[in-house]
Amino acid sequence: MLTLNPLLAAVAAPPIAEAQRWVAGRSFPADRPLIDLAQAVPGYAPPEALTAYLAERLRDPAMHRYTAILGVPELRAALAARFARYYGGTIGPENVAITAGCNQAFCLAMAALARPGDQVVLPVPYYFNHRMWLDATGIEALHPAFRPDDGGVPDVEEVARLITDRTRAIVLVTPNNPTGAIYPAQTLRAFYDLAKRRGIALVLDETYIDFLPTDARPHDLFEDPDWASTVVHLYSFSKVFAITGHRVGSITAGPALMAQVEKAMDCVAICAPRIGQEAALFGLERLGGWVQGNTAAMRERATVFRTALSQLEGWRLVSLGAFFAYLEHPFAGRDAVAVARFLALEHNLLTLPGSMFGPGQDRFLRVAFANVGSDAAPVVAGRLTAALASR
Known part of the structure; x- marks a missing residue:
């Protein structure tokens, strides 16, 4: 056996x-x-314009080959520009890696940040795949208490008390999965300050950022000139362009983390699916309306x-x-x-x-x-x- x-x-x-x-x-x-x-x-x-475009692009032999490990350069540049417009601050193509979905983005980020025996703060209720991956890789999850009377938004002071010398990151998902809770900008700033002060990463999963109730900017973390020393941002194209089956997501982070992500990505997938990257680029450039x-x-x-x-x-x-x-x-x-x-x-x-x-x-x-x-x-x-x- x-x-x-x-x-x-x-x-x-x-x-x-x-x-x-x-x-x-x-x-x-x-x-x-x-x-x-x-x-x-x-x-x-997805819109007919996108599916028709992909059908035509499939005729190009290049669509069936590998891309650069961290993604098609045009897509990395387009997403960096979009994030810079939306969040403010300085975000360049070198800060962006394209992944095979946001789940993989999380796995790659954890591979770069933590090893077996390390700890990651994961507020309850958590996105189940996050906990599954931590368990599978021997990383201990630290769970601050669920606060239903506060809509499920975690408490910064409680998280601060949980952090030890083995803690490597705080993971926040906003808008949240499973609760739908939208974390206030001041809460995200407080978690950012805590992570920066303690020398750990703030892993911010904003898969559902395109579905906020208003057009207001959700936070200003990228305006800190030193954001890349703390923020590891995760994103997904799956929901916004209705392309869940194409598996396209992203990591936005600093060069030190990107160098490690590139190694892990080369081992597990080499690159995100090419046709999915084409779909994401088309969406960013032409599907705004x-x-x-x-x-x-x-x-x-x-x-x-x-x-x-x-x-x-x-x-x-x-x-x-x-x-x-x-x-x-x-x-x-x-x-x-x-x-x-x-x-x-x-x-x-x-x-x-x-x-x-x-x-x-x-x-x-x-x-x-x-x-x-x-x-x-x-x-x-x-x-x-x-x-x-x-x-």
Whole structure:
């Protein structure tokens, strides 16, 4: 029998796949179809202009070859310019690496920052793939307490008390997955100051930055001339251009970290998929109006779902933003997996249990409302109400 890596063997199974197995093979009546609020995917397809462009580009033999390890130079330059306009400060192409999705961006960043036995601060509830990767690589996760009364925004002073001489980074996801919470600019500044003072990285995952409720700049961290000594910024093109299957993300950081990321990237993928990089570049250069339309639609959808979910009797809306809502369920004595399975099997409503996002989360469910239209909000609310009545 093979001897397996005990670290990886101890990692939880992929949560989305587990939830999908609850409804696999089932048929659903036309008047009560399955509403899938489990996986965070845009509820719309990429524009025809993009798919037509990619179809034509596939005729070019260069599209089927490797790119530079850190990405197509034109894409790195375009993203650096976009970030410099949006955030302010000085960001150049040399600060940008293109990765095979934001998940890989996180893995590469951790490979560059930490080794087995080191620590990383990961607030609860966390994005499950982050914890899975830390566990698989022998990095200890430090969890500040979840603060539902503050919308899930972590406390800077508590994090400061957790940091030891083995701590290498603080990881923040904003807008948050799973809670949807949007961290205030002053909170991000406080975490930046803490990380800089303690000589560790602030890893800032802004996968959902294109779906903020306003056009206001979310923070000014890049305006610090020395930002690259502290900030490791992660981003994804998957949601903004609806190209989740093409796997394109990015790391924005200083040259010291980039040199290590390049080594790791060369080993695990050599480069991000070429056609995905072409899609991202096309999007940055030509899809600004389309993105603005989707941002407006998602803002409207968030407002509709906030209204519907906040008025539910028995259920408590903890936070909501970008693609997600985080609900406290009313089923005392039942863990989150049991509640999520009950909703899936009895009410044709697929959500994710909070326990997939960390300890102490059995009272909560993640609702990925971006998957559906605004017209689904009253239907979802109705099914949650019916579930409470049938307990």
